[in-house]
Amino acid sequence: MNQLQFLWGLCLALALAVTPISQWQPPTQTAIDTLAVQLDGRKKPLDTVARETVTTIHGSSRYQLASGEVLDAPQIYWSLWLNSRNWNDEPFVLVNYRPLKAQLGLPLEQKHFSFSTLINSNLGLILQQAHTKQLQEQPLTRDEREALTLEDRLNLMLDTVGSQSLPLVPHPMDIKGTWVGITDTEQLYPPEMAAKIQTQFEQLNQQYQAQRDDLDSLAEPAALLQQSLADLSPEIYPAMATLQREAFFNHFHPFGKAWKLYGIAFLVLLTSQPISSFNLYWTGMGTFLGGILIQAFGFGLRMQIAGRPPVTNMYESVVWVGFGIAALAFCFELQTRARSYLYAAAPLAVVCLLLADSLPAVLDPSIEPLVPVLRDNFWLSIHVPTITLSYASFALAMGLGHLALVQYWRHPQGGSTASALSRLNTRVIQVGILLLTTGIILGGIWAHFSWGRFWGWDPKETWALIALLCYLAPVHGRLAGWLGQFGMNVASVLGFNAVLMAWYGVNFVLGTGLHSYGFGTGGSAVLITGLVGMDSLFVLATILRYRSQQHRSASPSVPEVQTADA
Structure with missing residues (x-):
């Protein structure tokens, strides 16, 4: 009976992870999501570029217009990219550091400001001081570091709006060669081939302007453009399966599902305590294991995408520590049946994953090339996970304490x-x-x-x-x-x-x-x-x-x- 309840809880967790209910909507990929872009040292789908750009600038993947309409990251990015809205006056740029807002004379309780408001503030004076210190190799204050981060957001927004240089066109021969934007296709290919690509992109742009924010209408012209780009350099253009895997990871959002499953398991376990139900206890155990499996699946996908262990920045370490807390607690619980391990672990795992899920401006989830010192996958694979697993153990001990x-x-x-x-x-x-x-x-x-x-x-x-x-x-x-x-x-x-x-x-x-x-x-x-x-x-x-x-x-x-x- 206990095994049956355990399997029932596990099946419930896995069913919730794939059932199309609101935010549990299953992922779909189209050519709009999977157009390949060479950016930040790697080739990735346009869906990833959209999410990384929007969360870096805005601190969230959603934005509510004055009309009340809510746009998601791909809709926002396409609107920025094809310049279909006056984004200069939209309060879109995140500024969450209060001392910097005080120096700029901005309302302290407001978190987002327009590009024009920030450009017309005295931000330039603070940035000038920071750049001077950088040239002189002097340490920066926290205010100056935050100002430089804000400058990066403004530059990213400036580079995105109406950009004609988004590198969509692959290099013809060199896998490490530099890609170019649509307007620069003639730099790499004959005029007739470049003209075809540019015409297809213009048709895509016209379709978008006619059906603003309705990205589903772009599926057909985007598919034609993607096929033409892939035909330019079949050996260089990423495999469709690779692009679809990353788009699937973005849409499936396994770490967001995992913390919800840990929360459900915690509630089930709490319910089992006052009514002394051992069956509910095993149901909670099964649901908790489902969260661990979904998170492990997410780690597997991220490792395939990045080609390395997912423990190289604060975002990944926070997610990994949450996983370590849950996995260690589950192992101890199976050994002792003490119940206390999961009571302590579930809230901590939820907090770790919730922080990583809700603070993309602080815990950057983007996958970027490694700095040279981290490029030894052997030491990276054993040193950093071991250290962070110790953090998970001590966090679990703190919860038990x-x-x-x-x-x-x-x-x-x-x-x-x-x-x-x-x-x-x-x-x-x-x-x-x-x-x-x-x-x-x-x-x-x-x-x-x-x-x-x-x-x-x-x-x-x-x-x-x-x-x-x-x-x-x-x-x-x-x-x-x-x-x-x-x-x-x-x-x-x-x-x-x-x-x-x-x-x-x-x-x-x-x-x-x-x-x-x-x-x-x-x-x-x-x-x-x-x-x-x-x-x-x-x-x-x-x-x-x-x-x-x-x-x-x-x-x-x-x-x-x-x-x-x-």
């Missing part, structure tokens, strides 16, 4: 539930220590081959070591009897702050060191600091409550003095 501390609020002495959670927690921390130690050693070996030294006290290396020590100390203290179960739970929560600094802080706050390929802007340090502060206050309050209860229990009772009757 919170569950245990909540138990101490309900029962000041902790009770059997808190003791069981502490034992589970210690096991997860030990796994995390093993993974992080291995990852640091592998990183040192890689650094020896890439940079000529094993260890250099780079900020990323230093904080990885600090995080390791923050977990080694309580584990040794526990084994030596210096730290009890309550202390281990506190350490698992507070220790994750060191992991957060090594993972997020070095990339988004410090922004220095040899690991510069992982740096970014747009992360809200104030928000993260606020959340860490609130969590630390919760831990402090729990410690005070626990200490108070321990003091009361240790205080000797004072016997009553009885007096005899005279």
Whole structure:
């Protein structure tokens, strides 16, 4: 019966992933999606270009017009590309860093501004200072880095609107040769061949102008243009299966489906607890496994598209950590049947994937060529996944620690539930220590081959070591009897702050060191600091409550003095 309920939950999860219900709409690809473009160092379908361009500029794949009509990324991109709307005055460009908005004299609560508004602000003065510092190799302030990011968005929008140079035309002979735009086809091909391509593109443009925002009407002219482009250089033009795979990945959106399945599984597991239903527990387990499989399928597709492990930027590491949390918790749960692992893991996996899904301007999901130091697929495949899996272990331990501390609020002495959670927690921390130690050693070996030294006290290396020590100390203290179960739970929560600094802080706050390929802007340090502060206050309050209860229990009772009757 349990196996049947497990399979039922798994089938439910997989059915939800492919059933055409609202955002679960199954993917379809047409020539509009799969026109090949050589951009940012690789060949990719136009659908990917559209999504990357729109999310980079706007911070979202959707935009609502003043009329109330909502456009998706392909519709927005085609409108920008073929210049069918006055985008200069549309509040389309994302500016989410409040100090920069204050310097530019913009409303602090507004997130999107028009191109003309930003160009007419004093952004140029800030950019001039930033470029001067760059030439002099001086460190930039956070405001200047955010201004440069905004400049990139404005330049991207300027390059996209009415662009005649989008490289759609393949090189005739060299697979690494530079592609050209439609208007420059004659640079690579005879005039009669160029004229045919240009005529077909003009027909496509006319069809779009006649049926604005209705991309379905472009399917036939786009297919003719795509076939002609492929016929120009059959050996160079990407295979249709390759283009369709990436378009499928974009439309299927597996990581977005995975966090929804983790959320459903969590609700099913919560429901099984108060009514003591073991069948519902196994249904939740099956649904949770469905989320893991959908996410693993997404990783497989992304690896095929990129040709490398998907762990080379913050977006991929956040998604990978969410996957690691879910997979480790499921393995521990199968071994122990403790239930607590999935209670702790499901919300954390949902948070990781939801952040990656909803913050494309901060966690850039685009697939780009690797910097030289990362091009060794062997070391990349073993060092980075090992390090990030250790982060997943410590995140799971942090979740278990919170569950245990909540138990101490309900029962000041902790009770059997808190003791069981502490034992589970210690096991997860030990796994995390093993993974992080291995990852640091592998990183040192890689650094020896890439940079000529094993260890250099780079900020990323230093904080990885600090995080390791923050977990080694309580584990040794526990084994030596210096730290009890309550202390281990506190350490698992507070220790994750060191992991957060090594993972997020070095990339988004410090922004220095040899690991510069992982740096970014747009992360809200104030928000993260606020959340860490609130969590630390919760831990402090729990410690005070626990200490108070321990003091009361240790205080000797004072016997009553009885007096005899005279």
